[in-house]
Amino acid sequence: MTYLETAAQFYHEVAQTPQVGLCCVQSTPLQLPGLKIPDKMQAMNYGCGTTVHPTELFNQPTVLYVGVGGGLEALQFAYFSRRVGAVIAVEPVDSMREAATRNLEIAAEENPWFDTSFVEICTGDAFNLPIGDASVDVVAQNCLFNIFEPEDLTRALKEAYRVLKPGGRLQMSDPIATRPIPAHLQQDEQLRAMCLSGALTYQEYTQRIINAGFGQVEIRARRPYRLLDTQTYKLEENLLLESLDSVSFKVAIPEDGACIFTGKTAIYAGTEPFFDDSAGHLLQRGVPAAVCDKTAAKLANFNPAEIMITDSTWHYDGGGCC
Numbered sequence: 266m267t268y269l270e271t272a273a274q275f276y277h278e279v280a281q282t283p284q285v286g287l288c289c290v291q292s293t294p295l296q297l298p299g300l301k302i303p304d305k306m307q308a309m310n311y312g313c314g315t316t317v318h319p320t321e322l323f324n325q326p327t328v329l330y331v332g333v334g335g336g337l338e339a340l341q342f343a344y345f346s347r348r349v350g351a352v353i354a355v356e357p358v359d360s361m362r363e364a365a366t367r368n369l370e371i372a373a374e375e376n377p378w379f380d381t382s383f384v385e386i387c388t389g390d391a392f393n394l395p396i397g398d399a400s401v402d403v404v405a406q407n408c409l410f411n412i413f414e415p416e417d418l419t420r421a422l423k424e425a426y427r428v429l430k431p432g433g434r435l436q437m438s439d440p441i442a443t444r445p446i447p448a449h450l451q452q453d454e455q456l457r458a459m460c461l462s463g464a465l466t467y468q469e470y471t472q473r474i475i476n477a478g479f480g481q482v483e484i485r486a487r488r489p490y491r492l493l494d495t496q497t498y499k500l501e502e503n504l505l506l507e508s509l510d511s512v513s514f515k516v517a518i519p520e521d522g523a524c525i526f527t528g529k530t531a532i533y534a535g536t537e538p539f540f541d542d543s544a545g546h547l548l549q550r551g552v553p554a555a556v557c558d559k560t561a562a563k564l565a566n567f568n569p570a571e572i573m574i575t576d577s578t579w580h581y582d583g584g585g586c587c
């Protein structure tokens with residue numbers, strides 16, 4: 266069996282017997298007014314964060330959801346795009362497609378606004394999405410891409426890039442590792458399937474997104490996810506995994522490199538009313554301006570005495586440079 270087949274077998278099992286919090290942490294799914302999440306769907310919340318960002322889901326976007334699981338996030342996306350076929354959910358595991366279909370039928374009984382035709386569940390996988398180039402506004406995946414070995418992750422990211430319209434968004438949530446995961450754990454296919462040993466470091470994860478062509482990456486959340494302890498995982502030191510929610514845009518990569526927003530701001534503290542770096546960044550004295558990490562580094566070098574750069578908050582949702 267390949268590691269992908271091991272993962273498929275694992276998700277076949279947890280489709281048949283839901284296991285609360287088995288592969289990911291237990292977290293309360295995003296609650297929305299008038300949305301009732303069926304209990305069985307909630308029990309199959311196998312995501313480690315959220316990919317659903319309500320303030321951006323206007324104009325009923327078409328969403329391609331990769332790895333449907335129990336259908337929870339497909340339902341949440343459908344909440345915002347209430348039309349036939351608005352959410353296309355791709356899933357290679359038969360029993361998982363069946364479970365999601367059943368859960369969405371229950372959701373239709375419990376939610377007067379929802380019709381199962383809003384979500385189309387298709388056979389397919391992250392490497393061969395069954396839709397044309399530049400055809401969707403959003404691609405989303407939660408806690409799936411971390412399972413992939415690095416070269417497969419690159420293939421999946423490129424495939425997501427292919428199907429997104431220009432300006433479209435890749436909305437992801439995945440575990441990341443605070444230091445490289447040792448080979449003996451990476452090679453453990455069961456742990457990898459459980460989202461516990463395939464995670465890359467923040468640096469490597471974001472670099473692979475950029476290498477796939479995404480010109481802007483926004484970090485929406487970063488929080489502790491799991492601790493791999495020395496005894497259970499045969500490590501010399503405990504290893505903390507975090508979960509990272511991100512939105513990456515299919516826009517051109519600027520000549521001086523992609524923009525990654527992590528919640529940093531630049532504040533001009535000089536004597537003039539404002540500071541102009543002649544590169545498109547105008548800082549009013551005393552007023553924080555959101556900047557990407559690349560601009561933050563340039564401004565910090567430019568004039569460290571007069572420009573203060575605040576730390577990453579790991580939450581950015583608009584405004585500022587670039």
Ligand SMILES: C[S@@+](CC[C@H](N)C(=O)[O-])C[C@H]1O[C@@H](n2cnc3c(N)ncnc32)[C@H](O)[C@@H]1O
Pocket residue numbers: 269272273276277288309310311312313331332333334335336337338355356357358361389390391392406407408409460
């Ligand atoms: C960790 S679960 C996450 C499910 C869902 N996103 C959630 O948040 O609850 C991973 C999902 O991806 C599916 N999957 C496994 N291998 C896949 C692949 N190669 N391509 C697409 N989906 C895959 C699994 O069957 C499972 O439904």
